[in-house]
Amino acid sequence: MILLTGFEPFGGESFNPSWAAAQQAAASLTASGLPARALQLPVEFGTSADVLRRALATDPFDLVIAVGQAGGYGTLMLERVAINVDDALFPDNAGHSPVDEPVVAGAPAAYFSTLPIKACLQALQDAEIPARVSQSAGTYVCNHIFYALMNALADMPGVRGGFLHVPYSPEQVTDGKHPSMDVAQVARGLELMVRTSLATEKDLKLGAGTTH
Template sequence: MILLTGFEPFDGETENPSWAAARSAAGLLQSEGLDVRAVELPCVFGASAAVLEEALERLRPELVLCAGQAGGRARISLERVAINCDDARIPDNAGNRPVDEPVVRGGPAAYFSSLPVKAALAALTAERIPAEVSQSAGTYVCNHVFYALMHALRLRPGTRGGFVHVPYADTQLPAGSSAPSMPARQMAAALAVVVRAALATTTDLKFAAGATH
């Protein structure tokens, strides 16, 4: 069983491409005979983790891929590490704005994704989908969910999970905008590629995909 998640719109937006991509990717994978569910998460500290944890308990997936929007990025970002820090530059959808607070009090400083990020990068590149390995999922609700996911999965041996950021959808941007974007169909295809790569890979590939800054 595979669980995909995306977020509701936030910060005044009317859409969030991560949810559209997760929902569409679930349909693509279901058409291939896979058991896949998509769940929309609130863009709220605490509540997002609670909805995710309820879905984990109810669905008991073997693979979890969470997605969020990273406006300004031009590529699919395969997140490598989640950190135990909430530090909100803007309020969430409930008006919360934690600063320098732990996601899980007493939890470890960070968790690594248990998805094969390098194999996924190779698969995305082969499909000519712009992608990268990212070293930071930020400190907003996306990182909050990523950390909460990996913290929950420590008690679920055999279940793998991770997080992917997607760019703006091209339909979100006003005419003439220079912000990078990606068609919604390509984002959905990208999430499906990541899932297929994870299902096919037990030991990740090893090649340089790091960052100098």
Template sequence: MNAKRHSKRKVLLTGFGPFGDAPRNPSLEAVRALDGREVAGHVLVARELPVEFGVARDALRRAMREVRPRLVLCTGLAATRTAVSLERVAINVDDARIPDNAGRQPVDVPVVRGGPAAYFSTLPLKSMLRALQAEGIPAEVSQTAGTFVCNHVFYGLMHQLRNRGGIRGGFVHVPPVDGDGPFTPALLERALGLCIKVALRTPVDVPLAAGAVD
């Protein structure tokens, strides 16, 4: 059984560990809840990334070498958002308003020196959006992943995948699961599982109306 599972194609999921004084991070809890499940003939493998510039990107690189995925979905918390945000663009700049967990606070520093200004997600974002909304899950296509560690990882992922056409990847920001918002851990888990299912089964995205601007 273990050998059979090991031979299956894999999806790499990443979430960030706790940031600052927060005791937990819903992005990590959601991907851990999905770890080991099978979707469309693929095993889901979850990994934790630290909220640290440079170190997070290196950890992602190691995870990709270990897992050898066919699809990569990185996730992170967007504390002020109220919907699952499917990120379209990763930009080549680290510009931290606050320090990361290691005290680093880069300003106007490229993620990859000499890299292109931006990369686009290769996930079928509009198809994912349609599926989420059909299930009544608040969702949007976002045009910016910010300039903190989430964007740093998103850009690093797409830079790593630039010459690997058989592997698709992208980033999803998740909203908080506490307070008065509509999201519970179970709903967030269901949303990410649906995103993965659609991404694996949709080779060509569908054209829909534009996404959000933030």
């Protein structure tokens, strides 16, 4: 079983492409014979992690990919590292703004994604879907859920997981000042990541670093 999560709208938006893409990808995977479930998470510190942990306890998942929106970027961003800190730039949907607080008290400073992110990057590029490896998922709810996921999976041997940031959808960009990507293409990329992750035991050694 595959679990794909996306977020509810936030920041005054009425739509979140992460949830739409998770739903589309889960439906396509299930139709092709790979059972997948889509789960919507609240954009709330703490509560989102609780919802995720309850979901992880319901089924024996083999793979979990959490998806979030990163407006202002025009590529899929495969996140490499989740860090144990909440530092909100603005309040979440419940009005909470934690500053310099741990996601999980007493837990490690960081976790690496256990997805084969370089193999996924190569597969996305081969499919002509713009993508790159990102070295930081920020310190808002996306990183919060990424860290909570990897912390939970640390006690679930054999289950791989990670996080994908996606651009705005075209309907969210009304001023033409920000890049976007069709939800259908995002969903196709997410589905390709799932298939690549299931088929790849050892990740590729592929240069995809940054200077800062």
